[in-house]
Every structure is written in C-alpha cells, then in structure tokens.
Amino acid sequence: MANVSQGTTATWGTVTLGEVVSISVDGVSSDTVEVTSRTSTSRYKTYRPSDVDLGTVSVTLRGNAGMVATNVGLTAALSINGPGVAWSFNAAVFEKLGWQASVGELQAYNVTFKIT
Secondary structure: OOOHHHHOEEEEOOEEOOEEEEEEEEOOEEEEEEOOOOOOOOOOOOEEEEEEEOOEEEEEEEOOOOOOHHHOOOEEEEEEEEOOEEEEEEEEEEEEEEEEOOOOOOOEEEEEEEEO
16 A cells, blocks of 8 residues: 655645645646747757746545645645655646545545646
C-alpha cells in the first residue's frame, strides 16, 4: 500500500490534501512567435518565446480534506513537496473533482487543478 506517495504532499490554499497516491504535472509549455527579419540572409528562421501555459496538476488521493464540490471553480496557491521535488504555483483553479469507491479498497478522490 502506498504511503503518501513516498513522502510527497500537496497543499492547496491552507489545506494539506489527503494521502497522495499519485500526482502529475502535465502540459507545461510555451508558445513561440516567429520573428525572422525580412532582410535576413541566413535562411534560418528566428523564434522567441511567447505566452507560457503552466498546464495542469492531477492528483489521486485518499482522505477528504478539501474534497467538496463547492471548491470547484475556486482559486488558491498550490504547492507540491517531496523527496527531490518542489513545485509552487501562486494560482491553481480547482477544476475537476471525482470520487470512487470499490469493495475492499479505500475511497479515492481525483482532482485536477488548472494552473494560472
């Protein structure tokens, strides 16, 4: 059985979320804009970074701390800490909430945060 995903914890606002079973940070990306000069003779295109999308954070956890439907749509800071990892986001929208229960298993919550 998992034990807080090897020491990883997630805190949203002032609430430390329950026992982390799995967690992922996905889709961190940057748009690019072509800025090649019309007078360039190098034949190489030039690009610059543009808007950054910090993606989403998906968490599967056990324990119901903060797991209420009224949190969906709210925004708070999100931090993830564990052995060799630390993520901190100033604003994370509580985007999706799911719940599951199976015979012989502990209840689990699935949460998706949109980072903004």
